[in-house]
Amino acid sequence: MHGKQQAPVKYYVGIDVGSASVRAALVDEFGTVVAHADQPIHIWEPQTDHYEQSSADIWAACCMVTKKVVCGVDSSQIRGVGFDATCSLVVLDKELQPLAVNCEGQNNRNVIMWMDHRAVSQVERINATQHKVLSYVGGVMSVEMQPPKLLWIKENLKESCWEKAGYFFDLPDFLSWKATGDTARSLCTVVCKWTYTPDGGWDDSFWKAIGLEDLVKDKYEKIGNHILSPGESLGKGLMPEAARDLGLPEGIAVAASLIDAHAGGLGVIGADVKGHNLPCEDQPITSRLAMICGTSSCHMGISEKPIFVPGVWGPYFSAMVPGLWLNEGGQSATGKLIDHVVRGHVAFPELQSKAAASAHSIYTYLNGHLELIKKSLPVGFLTVDLHVWPDFHGNRSPLTDLTLKGMVVGLTLSRGLDELALIYLATIQAIALGTRHILEAMEAAGHHITTLFLCGGLSKNPLFVQMHADITGKPVVLSKEVESVLVGAAILGACASGDFTSIEEAMAKMGRIGRVVQPNHEHKRFYDKKYEVFLKLVEHQREYRSIMSSC
Numbered sequence: 185m186h187g188k189q190q191a192p193v194k195y196y197v198g199i200d201v202g203s204a205s206v207r208a209a210l211v212d213e214f215g216t217v218v219a220h221a222d223q224p225i226h227i228w229e230p231q232t233d234h235y236e237q238s239s240a241d242i243w244a245a246c247c248m249v250t251k252k253v254v255c256g257v258d259s260s261q262i263r264g265v266g267f268d269a270t271c272s273l274v275v276l277d278k279e280l281q282p283l284a285v286n287c288e289g290q291n292n293r294n295v296i297m298w299m300d301h302r303a304v305s306q307v308e309r310i311n312a313t314q315h316k317v318l319s320y321v322g323g324v325m326s327v328e329m330q331p332p333k334l335l336w337i338k339e340n341l342k343e344s345c346w347e348k349a350g351y352f353f354d355l356p357d358f359l360s361w362k363a364t365g366d367t368a369r370s371l372c373t374v375v376c377k378w379t380y381t382p383d384g385g386w387d388d389s390f391w392k393a394i395g396l397e398d399l400v401k402d403k404y405e406k407i408g409n410h411i412l413s414p415g416e417s418l419g420k421g422l423m424p425e426a427a428r429d430l431g432l433p434e435g436i437a438v439a440a441s442l443i444d445a446h447a448g449g450l451g452v453i454g455a456d457v458k459g460h461n462l463p464c465e466d467q468p469i470t471s472r473l474a475m476i477c478g479t480s481s482c483h484m485g486i487s488e489k490p491i492f493v494p495g496v497w498g499p500y501f502s503a504m505v506p507g508l509w510l511n512e513g514g515q516s517a518t519g520k521l522i523d524h525v526v527r528g529h530v531a532f533p534e535l536q537s538k539a540a541a542s543a544h545s546i547y548t549y550l551n552g553h554l555e556l557i558k559k560s561l562p563v564g565f566l567t568v569d570l571h572v573w574p575d576f577h578g579n580r581s582p583l584t585d586l587t588l589k590g591m592v593v594g595l596t597l598s599r600g601l602d603e604l605a606l607i608y609l610a611t612i613q614a615i616a617l618g619t620r621h622i623l624e625a626m627e628a629a630g631h632h633i634t635t636l637f638l639c640g641g642l643s644k645n646p647l648f649v650q651m652h653a654d655i656t657g658k659p660v661v662l663s664k665e666v667e668s669v670l671v672g673a674a675i676l677g678a679c680a681s682g683d684f685t686s687i688e689e690a691m692a693k694m695g696r697i698g699r700v701v702q703p704n705h706e707h708k709r710f711y712d713k714k715y716e717v718f719l720k721l722v723e724h725q726r727e728y729r730s731i732m733s734s735c
Contacts, residue, residue: 194683195262197254197432198673199246200444201269201355203227203299203479206245209667210253210262211674213683215694217665221252228293230286233304235297239274239282242295242355243362243429251431263683264437265363265422265430266415266676268447268669269355270298271377273333276358278350285337289344295355296333299480299516299577301586303332306339310394317379317390322496324584328516329377330354330407334396346398352407354378356441363426363438366419369408370440375500376512377443378407382501385411412440413502414450415679415687439680444669445512446504448476449484451672452637452663453505454691460700462659463634469505473626473633475619475652476669477642479520483513483581483622485631493629495582496622506687511631513581513622518615519642521576521590525611526550531604538601551647553605563647564613564654565710570594570606572614573721582625583722591721612648616655617718623656637661639668646701653703655711664698671695 194213199206207222223245228236246267254262273296277283282294296302307327311318318325325331330352338346353361354373361367374380379390386409388400403409412418417437427434442450453474457465464471474484483496486508490499498511517524526532526546539549554563571593578586592607623633636658642648643662653660665671675690684690 192258192261195257196674196677196681197250197262197265198670198677199250199265199267199359200447200669200673201225201242201246201267201359202444203270203297206242206249207667207670208246208249208253209670209674210257211671211694213678213694215665215671215696217667217670219253220667220670221249223249227297230288233301234286235300236286236293237272237295237297238292239295239358240292243359246359247429247431254431259433262432262436264439264677264681265432266439266673266678266680267356267359267363267441268444268673268676269359269441271328271330271373271443272297272355273330274353274355274358275337275345275349276351276353277348280350283345283349285341285345287341298328300333301327301578303327303336304586306335307332310335313393315390315393317381317387319492320379320381320498320500322498322581322584323494326497326580326584327586328580331379331394331396335394338396349406354443356443357408360418360438360441363422363430364419365423367408368410368412368418368440370414370442371411372414372442372446372503374408374411375503376446376497380411413506414440414442414446414504415676416440417680437677437680437682439676442504442672442676445476445482445484447672447676448482448639448669449474449504449672450675450687450691451665451668451670451695452639452661453484453486453695454688455637455661455663455695455697456692457661457697460661460697462661462700467634470508471632471634472637473623473635474637474639477518477638477640477648479518481515481518481615481619481640481642483619483626485511485513485626485633487511487631491630493582493626493631495584496625497581511626513626515574515615515618516580517574517577521574521615522608522611524576526604526608529604529607530599531601534601535604547645550605550608551645553601554609554647557602557605562704562707563609564651564707566606567610567613567714570610571714571717571721572607572610573718573725574611574614574618581622588722588725591725593721609647612651613655613714614718615648616651617715619652620656620715621718633658635659635661637663639663639666649701653701654707655715657703657705657708659703660701662698662701664696668695
């Protein structure tokens with residue numbers, strides 16, 4: 185008897201644009217990353233708090249990495265493409281060409297990055313309106329959202345940019361337009377970063393109140409008046425020119441996109457947890473929180489009904505998981521902060537040299553060094569006299585105060601590798617304590633979170649993961665595929681292809697658990713005390729700033 189012929193495996197391409205690089209993955213229908221590639225992209229910092237990129241440079245990198253991952257694969261097996269990206273602002277002119285977002289008139293620099301803080305004055309004035317739409321962004325709009333950036337452009341580049349602009353895209357929507365020619369926006373981007381509401385759409389009174397009534401007059405054509413849910417198929421699929429550029433078949437399905445953090449959430453939060461003895465087993469998905477940890481960190485909690493959490497973005501309806509509300513906490517600098525602290529230390533050259541000699545990364549070496557110096561103590565207890573407040577780039581959640589600064593208490597005159605390892609540990613703990621601060625705000629408002637699902641670059645660091653488990657007191661689930669953001673993007677492509685009936689089905693089949701890290705409850709008292717100190721640090725900062733303000 186002849187066995188049945190096995191059906192060819194179906195593949196999907198996920199493309200992720202992060203802050204400093206573009207990555208692509210070929211992912212099969214079971215959620216396995218078959219091939220992976222990455223390519224750096226340029227960042228310009230023309231002045232303090234101004235960060236710019238080039239949409240042409242980003243698209244070229246997308247094409248390069250996609251061609252690499254599909255090389256040698258039967259194109260008939262590639263069923264769909266999904267994009268995710270940072271929530272950066274892309275500006276094109278009326279001919280759909282890049283338009284400068286800088287005083288130098290450099291048109292190739294046409295992207296204001298998500299982490300750009302040039303629009304501080306503008307966001308303060310927007311928040312002063314106390315408009316009702318602000319209740320859907322935690323009560324206070326962030327400088328990292330798009331309305332303050334648009335207002336900055338109008339007030340500072342009116343003739344050279346504002347009046348010449350034809351389209352303002354969130355970067356994920358720019359990518360799907362570039363692939364399909366369809367200017368439809370994703371519900372994820374417009375709800376999370378532009379104040380669109382699924383029930384009411386754009387609120388004319390908000391845009392008029394903040395001085396951007398121009399957008400109302402053209403019926404929101406410049407920022408999007410056709411909105412699709414993430415995973416919906418766009419236009420007629422991949423255009424011929426884009427297909428050639430990407431090395432993919434013309435006409436394959438292209439999905440409405442997601443912001444990168446939301447793609448990471450999609451890639452991990454729906455995984456089947458049976459048999460792992462987790463508190464979220466047999467509980468609704470709303471008991472889970474997805475943490476996407478990279479340059480910055482995002483904390484994605486979902487609920488069946490809208491929950492308004494002071495200082496936490498949202499609630500956003502259907503912005504990540506269809507039919508559910510999303511709250512998004514965040515820390516503006518996490519991976520970037522760890523890098524800043526480690527590389528800025530006087531002992532960094534010694535660390536570099538010793539790490540290279542041992543053929544380890546600098547962070548693997550530091551983790552090993554901490555094990556050597558801990559003696560009889562648990563590693564985390566080494567920072568009993570060293571404490572960090574991590575808001576070196578302001579506080580996104582739950583204090584929503586971008587003027588807050590970083591703090592370190594407990595420094596000595598020592599300058600060696602031991603001290604570098606300790607400040608590295610204290611910084612990681614501070615980030616985890618910040619996560620606990622966000623979780624407490626979400627739980628006080630009505631969320632019931634039992635389990636953390638981590639993905640992103642920092643989730644590869646075992647010290648970072650263990651500190652989050654110990655400090656929050658919650659188990660941490662790590663995805664089988666480290667590149668969960670790329671899996672999330674591929675899930676979008678899978679849904680657009682029609683191979684799955686829903687995003688929920690694709691999440692369950694393509695998101696897979698790797699391992700579980702349990703908290704060490706014996707350390708609870710130590711971290712409770714660390715958390716008390718953590719909260720005192722910000723009190724003291726506000727106190728001394730109040731004293732100095734009277735000068």
